[in-house]
Amino acid sequence: MDSGHITALTQDRHSDSDPSFSPDGSRLLFVSDRGDDLGRRTLALPLASRLAAEEIYVADVGALLADSTAEAPLRRLTRSPYGKRTPVWSPVAEEILFICDAGGAWNLWSLPATLASGAEAAVPERRTNMLTGIFQPSLSASGRLLFSSFEQGGYDIYLHKDIRRLERLGPMPTDDSALLPFNRVRARREEAPRPVAPDLRSEDERWRQVDFSDLSTFGSESYQRWMNRRPREEDAGDVRLKAGVEVPRMDEAGNFVPRRYKLRLSPDMSQASAQYDDIFGFQGVSQLVFSDLLGNHRLIAYLNFYNRIEFSNVYASYEYSARRLQWAGGGFRYVRYLQGEAVDRYYRDGLVGLEGSLTWPLSRFTRLQLDSRWTLVDRDSLNANQYEEDDYGTPIYSEYQSGRFLTGGLSWIFDNTLWGATGPVNGWRGSMGYTRGFPVKGGADAGNDFHTLELDLRRYLRLNNDLQLALRLAGGLSDGDTPQRFFLGGSRNWINTQYFRRADETRTNNLRSDMDELYYAVLVQPLRGAALYQREGDRYLLGNVELRVPVLRYLVTGWPVTLVWQDLRGVLFSDVGGAWDQDGSWRAVDGSGHLEDLLMSYGWGIRVDAGVALLKMDWAWRTRWDGNPRGPQFVLTLGTDF
Numbered sequence: 001m002d003s004g005h006i007t008a009l010t011q012d013r014h015s016d017s018d019p020s021f022s023p024d025g026s027r028l029l030f031v032s033d034r035g036d037d038l039g040r041r042t043l044a045l046p047l048a049s050r051l052a053a054e055e056i057y058v059a060d061v062g063a064l065l066a067d068s069t070a071e072a073p074l075r076r077l078t079r080s081p082y083g084k085r086t087p088v089w090s091p092v093a094e095e096i097l098f099i100c101d102a103g104g105a106w107n108l109w110s111l112p113a114t115l116a117s118g119a120e121a122a123v124p125e126r127r128t129n130m131l132t133g134i135f136q137p138s139l140s141a142s143g144r145l146l147f148s149s150f151e152q153g154g155y156d157i158y159l160h161k162d163i164r165r166l167e168r169l170g171p172m173p174t175d176d177s178a179l180l181p182f183n184r185v186r187a188r189r190e191e192a193p194r195p196v197a198p199d200l201r202s203e204d205e206r207w208r209q210v211d212f213s214d215l216s217t218f219g220s221e222s223y224q225r226w227m228n229r230r231p232r233e234e235d236a237g238d239v240r241l242k243a244g245v246e247v248p249r250m251d252e253a254g255n256f257v258p259r260r261y262k263l264r265l266s267p268d269m270s271q272a273s274a275q276y277d278d279i280f281g282f283q284g285v286s287q288l289v290f291s292d293l294l295g296n297h298r299l300i301a302y303l304n305f306y307n308r309i310e311f312s313n314v315y316a317s318y319e320y321s322a323r324r325l326q327w328a329g330g331g332f333r334y335v336r337y338l339q340g341e342a343v344d345r346y347y348r349d350g351l352v353g354l355e356g357s358l359t360w361p362l363s364r365f366t367r368l369q370l371d372s373r374w375t376l377v378d379r380d381s382l383n384a385n386q387y388e389e390d391d392y393g394t395p396i397y398s399e400y401q402s403g404r405f406l407t408g409g410l411s412w413i414f415d416n417t418l419w420g421a422t423g424p425v426n427g428w429r430g431s432m433g434y435t436r437g438f439p440v441k442g443g444a445d446a447g448n449d450f451h452t453l454e455l456d457l458r459r460y461l462r463l464n465n466d467l468q469l470a471l472r473l474a475g476g477l478s479d480g481d482t483p484q485r486f487f488l489g490g491s492r493n494w495i496n497t498q499y500f501r502r503a504d505e506t507r508t509n510n511l512r513s514d515m516d517e518l519y520y521a522v523l524v525q526p527l528r529g530a531a532l533y534q535r536e537g538d539r540y541l542l543g544n545v546e547l548r549v550p551v552l553r554y555l556v557t558g559w560p561v562t563l564v565w566q567d568l569r570g571v572l573f574s575d576v577g578g579a580w581d582q583d584g585s586w587r588a589v590d591g592s593g594h595l596e597d598l599l600m601s602y603g604w605g606i607r608v609d610a611g612v613a614l615l616k617m618d619w620a621w622r623t624r625w626d627g628n629p630r631g632p633q634f635v636l637t638l639g640t641d642f
Contacts, residue, residue, distance in 0.1 A: 029096065085135075088138065265291060315330065335350055349515075407448070410434050415427075466549065468547075484522055484538065491616075492526065494635065528603060541577055568606065571606075
């Protein structure tokens, strides 16, 4: 190692792997697909048959180093159609150990070490019989065995204290009927002939031996024709071909010819899926994604077509990530239907807009992000008791209101979390952002003019392999002529949503339908045990604590239907938060020490992987610390984390 020189012990068309020195360092075990080709310098091109199955070989290291041009004294130790890996020498027993998939699972097998010295062939013997397999065995000088094996959804390391105590469980079968179906197919396939390129055969139809250690090999005419699959120009000094003919892969010296990268987008995804929105509920959407080979360019489209384009939802964006400064831009056209403030009033909102973003990575886990969004909202109104229909039988809405919104924001984002099956299990996540709502003139009935600061900090602590503690602290404030509203209460992607209305409110709809509140308010969640809109203001503070525990590792039902439940998780949680206006009166507790404007809840929940989404079921109690908790409230939501 001190000299820095590297010597190739094998250099041919075969794949040699998993080398292991003998205890005295004189011999080398390795795995190869060379079959009975025991040479190490020459290469027969092309192959008359597929490469052989992986077998175990031994080489004399001293002979390899003594004369690097001589044929290496290699010896084949195994001969069977099974896969073999990681041979090792046993320091305390005259054995060679390796893993093999004979029987269907990778287990430990042994051969007498005398085979490496020229003894007669021997049949390998099974030493373990583990259903989950043995991988990467390692032996100490005293005969202690370390290996990895699959257990409870992951690989773990195990120790066997004495290799000499392992029993001999029988010889390796050589009869084809003993193989698993997949291995039987593989064994037959190895003997199937492979198509031959006639350019690489000599006149007497025998294979030519090509020395890959000589660079002149790459300049031979037959080799060039075989590599390029098309005739070359007569001028060997110019690697360009006639117009319309592909540039060759190599030049006359055997060097690869650089080519200009051509942008070609190909489809990555085309599927129909369902989405859930906190305000508008479930929606069906078709998703199309296109990208290039390097992933530097990506086109994304979401489509939701109805019988007419003006009633359809369309979103399209382009993302560029070839440089450190990444950017994206897109446009959208949405149609939203909702009930108005009166029982017979309905609204149809048509949204058209553009959005863009710039992202600058500061480190592997930190980035700065600049976002902007321009939205035009045209609201039409319908009186359910008196309306006309068009030629298609569709109710005719009348023009009612319009809104113009322009926002921009700058965010600092940090994320080094390690994720598990139901969410982050270790690390930090955080964001700090500033958002500016710009006043837009032009005869609009609604707009925005605000300055908003928000902070969201999350910490995930892995207490052990099964227990995690998740902590979150979030807060925000907004100022301006029309500050953003923060609505506190409920959970994200809440399916069985409950709405809060003050006793003095006259509206009959559940949603807050004002344009500013509907499209540019912030839902502060989760605060389980409280309803949506339970508290509101231009200031907020929220804290969440969750202890995440295992409930059920694996369950399979038999009747009346077969259901498989795996890694069912549970949580114990507590949420506390408040929202208030800067110029309003707000009291966390009353004169008796009970909570007044400050909300607090606690409870427990279950996390179930439903296949297409993570299903969360929580039971929450809201408390004022007066000994009379309200609840339980059942909260059914979708999604990971808080």
